[in-house]
Amino acid sequence: xxxxxxxxxxxxxxxxxxxxxxxxxxxxxxxxxxxxxxxxxxxxxxxxxxxxxxxxxxxxxxxxxxxxxxxxxxxxxxxxxxxxxxxxxxxxxxxxxxxxxxxxxxxxxxxxxxxxxxxxxxxxxxxxxxxxxxxxxxxxxxxxxxxxxxxxxxxxxxxxxxxxxxxxxxxxxxxxxxxxxxxxxxxxxxxxxxxxxxxxxxxxxxxxxxxxxxxxxxxxxxxxxxxxxxxxxxxxxxxxxxxxxxxxxxxxxxxxxxxxxxxxxxxxxxxxxxxxxxxxxxxxxxxxxxxxxxxxxxxxxxxxxxxxxxxxxxxxxxxxxxxxxxxxxxxxxxxxxxxxxxxxxxxxxxxxxxxxxxxxxxxxxxxxxxxxxxxxxxxxxxxxxxxxxxxxxxxxxxxxxxxxxxxxxxxxxxxxxxxxxxxxxxxxxxxxxxxxxxxxxxxxxxxxxxxxxxxxxxxxxxxxxxxxxxxxxxxxxxxxxxxxxxxxxxxxxxxxxxxxxxxxxxxxxxxxxxxxxxxxxxxxxxxxxx
Amino acid sequence: xxxxxxxxxxxxxxxxxxxxxxxxxxxxxxxxxxxxxxxxxxxxxxxxxxxxxxxxxxxxxxxxxxxxxxxxxxxxxxxxxxxxxxxxxxxxxxxxxxxxxxxxxxxxxxxxxxxxxxxxxxxxxxxxxxxxxxxxxxxxxxxxxxxxxxxxxxxxxxxxxxxxxxxxxxxxxxxxxxxxxxxxxxxxxxxxxxx
Numbered sequence: 001x002x003x004x005x006x007x008x009x010x011x012x013x014x015x016x017x018x019x020x021x022x023x024x025x026x027x028x029x030x031x032x033x034x035x036x037x038x039x040x041x042x043x044x045x046x047x048x049x050x051x052x053x054x055x056x057x058x059x060x061x062x063x064x065x066x067x068x069x070x071x072x073x074x075x076x077x078x079x080x081x082x083x084x085x086x087x088x089x090x091x092x093x094x095x096x097x098x099x100x101x102x103x104x105x106x107x108x109x110x111x112x113x114x115x116x117x118x119x120x121x122x123x124x125x126x127x128x129x130x131x132x133x134x135x136x137x138x139x140x141x142x143x144x145x146x147x148x149x150x151x152x153x154x155x156x157x158x159x160x161x162x163x164x165x166x167x168x169x170x171x172x173x174x175x176x177x178x179x180x181x182x183x184x185x186x187x188x189x190x191x192x193x194x195x196x197x198x199x200x201x202x203x204x205x206x207x208x209x210x211x212x213x214x215x216x217x218x219x220x221x222x223x224x225x226x227x228x229x230x231x232x233x234x235x236x237x238x239x240x241x242x243x244x245x246x247x248x249x250x251x252x253x254x255x256x257x258x259x260x261x262x263x264x265x266x267x268x269x270x271x272x273x274x275x276x277x278x279x280x281x282x283x284x285x286x287x288x289x290x291x292x293x294x295x296x297x298x299x300x301x302x303x304x305x306x307x308x309x310x311x312x313x314x315x316x317x318x319x320x321x322x323x324x325x326x327x328x329x330x331x332x333x334x335x336x337x338x339x340x341x342x343x344x345x346x347x348x349x350x351x352x353x354x355x356x357x358x359x360x361x362x363x364x365x366x367x368x369x370x371x372x373x374x375x376x377x378x379x380x381x382x383x384x385x386x387x388x389x390x391x392x393x394x395x396x397x398x399x400x401x402x403x404x405x406x407x408x409x410x411x412x413x414x415x416x417x418x419x420x421x422x423x424x425x426x427x428x429x430x431x432x433x434x435x436x437x438x439x440x441x442x443x444x445x446x447x448x449x450x451x452x453x454x455x456x457x458x459x460x461x462x463x464x465x466x467x468x469x470x471x472x473x474x475x476x477x478x479x480x481x482x483x484x485x486x487x488x489x490x491x492x493x494x495x496x497x498x499x500x501x502x503x504x505x506x507x508x509x510x511x512x513x514x515x516x517x518x519x520x521x522x523x524x525x526x527x528x529x530x
Numbered sequence: 531x532x533x534x535x536x537x538x539x540x541x542x543x544x545x546x547x548x549x550x551x552x553x554x555x556x557x558x559x560x561x562x563x564x565x566x567x568x569x570x571x572x573x574x575x576x577x578x579x580x581x582x583x584x585x586x587x588x589x590x591x592x593x594x595x596x597x598x599x600x601x602x603x604x605x606x607x608x609x610x611x612x613x614x615x616x617x618x619x620x621x622x623x624x625x626x627x628x629x630x631x632x633x634x635x636x637x638x639x640x641x642x643x644x645x646x647x648x649x650x651x652x653x654x655x656x657x658x659x660x661x662x663x664x665x666x667x668x669x670x671x672x673x674x675x676x677x678x679x680x681x682x683x684x685x686x687x688x689x690x691x692x693x694x695x696x697x698x699x700x701x702x703x704x705x706x707x708x709x710x711x712x713x714x715x716x717x718x719x720x721x722x723x724x725x
Contacts, residue, residue, distance in 0.1 A: 005557050007567070030569055114568065171566040171592040172549070174557055243592065250591035324595040338597040339614040342645045344637035346608075348540065350576035351632065383574065460569075 003174030009034035011139045015146035020181040022073035023051030025061035028459035029080030030115035031169035032108035056465040057430040058083035062090035072187035073101040081109040095129040097195045098157040102150035106162045111321035121289035126161040133266040134162045135242035221269040231259040237280030244286035247327040285310035357517030358384045360489035362394040368501035372418045380404040382424035383457045402431030408446045421448045426456040429466035440478045447504040453519035461522040489515040534594045536613045537580040539605035544671035555692035566592040603678045622651045628658035669711035676715025
């Protein structure tokens with residue numbers, strides 16, 4: 001059978017379509033974005049009327065998916081790791097309510113922070129919620145796991161998390177597809193009170209969730225994704241999680257001399273691990289992300305009879321993504337001599353595209369703040385965060401989606417004058433609107449710049465939920481019309497834009513200035529496809 | 531047979547298109563393939579790379595270990611040098627010599643040329659000039675793909691078919707341009723590797 005050449009993200013999307021998906025929800029974020037984009041581009045998904053629009057943020061996505069699951073349909077939510085922080089309220093509670101139709105939450109972690117502000121490990125969230133976490137080691141396994149994940153979710157009545165990392169999300173390989181399964185018929189939960197988390201009912205649901213833990217562990221022992229590979233040399237036992245298994249096998253050309261537990265499904269299969277510790281007194285844990293399994297094995301009191309090494313004792317670096325080379329070092333293998341790059345090779349950091357509207361925003365802002373120094377500019381998550389780098393050096397913060405507006409407010413509350421916020425249109429819709437409400441209620445004298453490029457730029461131009469609605473949102477939240485200005489970030493309007501910014505900064509109340517110009521990338525694509 | 535290729539360039543230069551063409555040709559040739567890409571922030575004019583692994587047996591790691599790469603295929607000269615730690619002792623560097631200068635401290639061009647000339651196994655091609663001669667400078671990535679064909683273990687005809695497959699929906703003119711670019715790069719590489 002001919003295999004399809006697909007990115008890891010695309011494999012997960014195709015698997016979901018093949019396994020009877022009725023709707024997918026999410027908010028764009030590297031490295032998860034291509035899951036939703038694949039469904040949106042799929043003719044098959046369109047014929048099957050699979051719902052596939054971006055949500056305003058990860059929390060609204062998670063909740064919509066839960067609603068679809070409530071109706072008995074199979075659904076998927078996709079997000080990057082930090083998106084899980086936003087979705088967490090709904091996510092944790094979805095384990096208490098349980099599900100009706102199968103629900104898989106795909107979270108793409110970004111160890112080494114290729115495109116992120118931290119490298120948090122989503123397996124902790126899965127553990128925290130007391131649900132199954134699937135961590136595929138290959139794209140084919142990811143495909144098969146989506147089928148299994150939906151079945152397990154419906155069998156146990158619980159959501160399932162699939163955790164992938166950058167190299168799984170953004171690596172392409174050939175994958176064999178299965179026979180397609182029809183979508184579920186709409187059917188409501190058998191227990192009409194299942195989703196009502198009033199304390200008295202929630203206590204019952206929580207006890208049920210706890211009682212299911214043994215069943216989930218048993219699934220991890222027997223489902224076939226976790227494997228015990230015998231080895232002839234018991235001087236070392238290895239636990240290799242997710243794609244760490246590939247790096248291990250790369251170093252031994254597929255024939256590892258040591259016993260190995262290939263770990264791709266959690267809760268950690270305790271019996272399988274016990275089999276390893278019976279044979280081996282030294283255990284090496286290879287895991288992408290935080291030392292989740294290593295910490296569990298070690299606990300607080302040193303384990304008796306065996307030693308555990310990994311990220312905590314420095315055998316593997318404490319931070320950053322794994323590579324075959326780091327695994328080779330951890331295994332004590334002979335290193336091949338490598339060449340070095342000549343010294344003249346310099347860094348080439350990302351930068352604003354030529355002609356980007358954000359550039360004109362920051363040129364104007366830098367000129368406007370000159371006479372009010374020191375002015376702190378609180379910014380947000382998006383392409384415009386690049387203004388932290390030379391030549392602009394315009395911004396003083398980038399923390400989480402929406403934090404620009406609320407941090408500027410807090411800074412004013414602390415006594416800082418002329419605090420300014422810069423946020424993009426999509427980020428404003430995601431988590432800026434609620435913060436703006438706080439600001440408007442107190443009429444906090446800060447200037448909020450919404451740099452509207454009419455898209456979600458950094459992740460490649462996805463639809464922005466604020467499209468065409470920013471002024472109405474601001475006015476609807478209570479901003480007086482005369483405090484709202486809409487400007488065009490172009491060189492020819494520079495002086496005028498600087499003057500408007502200066503005036504806003506002098507004003508003793510909240511001002512919102514929308515700078516609007518289409519992203520040059522999406523504009524170019526629009527022209528090409530015409 | 532196993533070929534590990536580091537693709538290198540600057541965000542927007544089209545290394546993912548190269549990877550897509552090789553990927554299609556590899557699948558049509560029943561080869562195993564793994565290709566790790568970089569998406570997101572660095573695509574904004576930053577240094578980008580892709581690890582492309584082709585083999586007649588299953589491939590374990592998505593990433594190529596240091597010192598194990600067979601070819602560095604780069605569409606930008608300084609970027610070719612950045613990934614030398616990945617190249618094995620007998621590996622080839624196949625690179626465009628036309629620089630992409632979007633940083634203030636880009637190295638001196640004579641010093642850069644000296645470093646490239648010092649490599650013992652190299653194919654150096656002014657892909658921008660050749661692509662312009664073919665009809666459009668944007669096809670420089672396909673010129674470079676052509677220049678890498680002698681090292682790929684995939685016959686030229688298969689890659690030409692893949693170019694046709696990938697660019698087909700953009701019309702016959704674009705297909706012809708890219709096939710012309712592919713052939714031009716291939717011929718230059720054959721001349722340089724014969725010497």
